[in-house]
Every structure is written in structure tokens, then in C-alpha cells.
Amino acid sequence: MNPKAPLPSDHDTGRSSLKPIKGANRNLRKRLSLQGEFALALAPTSVILAVLAFVEVLSRQRLLFASLASSAFLIYLDPQHGTNTVRTLTISQIMAAVIGLGTYLLFGSSYFSAGSAMVVTITLMIWLDVVHPPAVATSLSFALRAGNETNVMLFGLAVGVIALLIVLERCALWLLARYSRSGETR
Numbered sequence: 001m002n003p004k005a006p007l008p009s010d011h012d013t014g015r016s017s018l019k020p021i022k023g024a025n026r027n028l029r030k031r032l033s034l035q036g037e038f039a040l041a042l043a044p045t046s047v048i049l050a051v052l053a054f055v056e057v058l059s060r061q062r063l064l065f066a067s068l069a070s071s072a073f074l075i076y077l078d079p080q081h082g083t084n085t086v087r088t089l090t091i092s093q094i095m096a097a098v099i100g101l102g103t104y105l106l107f108g109s110s111y112f113s114a115g116s117a118m119v120v121t122i123t124l125m126i127w128l129d130v131v132h133p134p135a136v137a138t139s140l141s142f143a144l145r146a147g148n149e150t151n152v153m154l155f156g157l158a159v160g161v162i163a164l165l166i167v168l169e170r171c172a173l174w175l176l177a178r179y180s181r182s183g184e185t186r
Helices: 034-057 064-077 086-107 111-130 134-143 152-186
Strands: none
Touching: 034 064, 034 134, 064 086, 064 134, 064 152, 086 111, 086 134, 086 152, 111 134
């Protein structure tokens, strides 16, 4: 397959993952060439692999990876969506980590702690208009944390990862603009 050739249209393949739901007042994210799609996915994948290595050295909190990988992939999928703005990503992830840690300190590592963290996180994300779905997993990760790492280290690690994801968002937007422009000149 020619990597510079455009992908078949969603209509031709039946793929609908990038389409807005029926009745939504939102444009479809323009499909890039296969090379463009892989280039857009490279940055989030690289960041998550680097973070995975970094966290493995410092901690045993592997549950955190699921939420961060999900954030990175959402940024790849639609970097211009409101769910993936710097404000939304930062506030929701930090808030979720604090809430999860707070429920852990109050109730220990339990289903009640996790459920409470999840409900409070979802409620505050909606109320503050900072809905970023992977933050729900972050609250669960902190509420169910295992091991004897210090709370400060885990929170600092989460903030550091969020900073990397913000840089990743900017990179994804730049790549999307670059590949969209190069596709128009063909």
C-alpha cells in the first residue's frame, strides 16, 4: 500500500470512529494519509512509553498508565476537541488525582473509596466544565493505589505526566495542521 495515498473514505469502509454521531452539529475530523495518521500517533505513543519507563523506575503504580495512555490517544484522535484542551486536561487530571488520593486517605484502598472518587470526579468535571473521561480512571488509580510509595511522589508524577501530555497536545495540533495543509496541495 502506498503510504502517501489517501485512506478510503469512511463511507467506503464503513468506519465510523471519527464521525460525529448522527444529529451532532460537529464536523468530521479530516482523515490524513496513512503516513499522516502514523505521524500523529507517534508523539502520544512515544510519550506514554517514556512515562511508562520513568514510572517503572520510581513506582509500582501501573494503574496510572491506563488513564494516561487513554488521554494520549484522545489527543491523537481529535486534538482540537474541547475534551483535549490544556485547561480541561490539566484541571480534570489533577482534580481526579487529588480526589482519588483523598478518598484513599479517608477510606483506604476499597471499592467504596474508588466508587466515591469516581462519583465526585464525574460530578465536578461536569460542574466545572472540564470533562476529560480518562480522569475518571486517574481517580480510581489513586483511590485503589497499592504499595508504600509516598503520596507526594505519586501526585508529582501525575502532574509531570500531565505537563508532558500538554506538550503532546501542542505537537499533535502542529502535526494535524501540517499534514492537512500538505494534503490540500496534492
